[in-house]
Amino acid sequence: MKSIQAARLADVATYLNIEEGYPLLSIRSTVSSPDGQKIHRSKQLILGDKFELIV
Numbered sequence: 001m002k003s004i005q006a007a008r009l010a011d012v013a014t015y016l017n018i019e020e021g022y023p024l025l026s027i028r029s030t031v032s033s034p035d036g037q038k039i040h041r042s043k044q045l046i047l048g049d050k051f052e053l054i055v
Contacts, residue, residue, distance in 0.1 A: 003027070004025060029044075
């Protein structure tokens with residue numbers, strides 16, 4: 001399962017060297033085994049003006 005959403009997260013602005021309120025993409029992923037057990041979770045924060053989605 002993967003979700004992608006726009007975000008403005010003030011608590012990470014210092015770490016990413018950006019201003020508070022800067023547009024980000026938040027991508028969360030969960031991978032489960034065939035029996036339904038969660039085996040991997042991740043969260044990525046991407047600068048909104050540096051993202052390109054090619055389908």
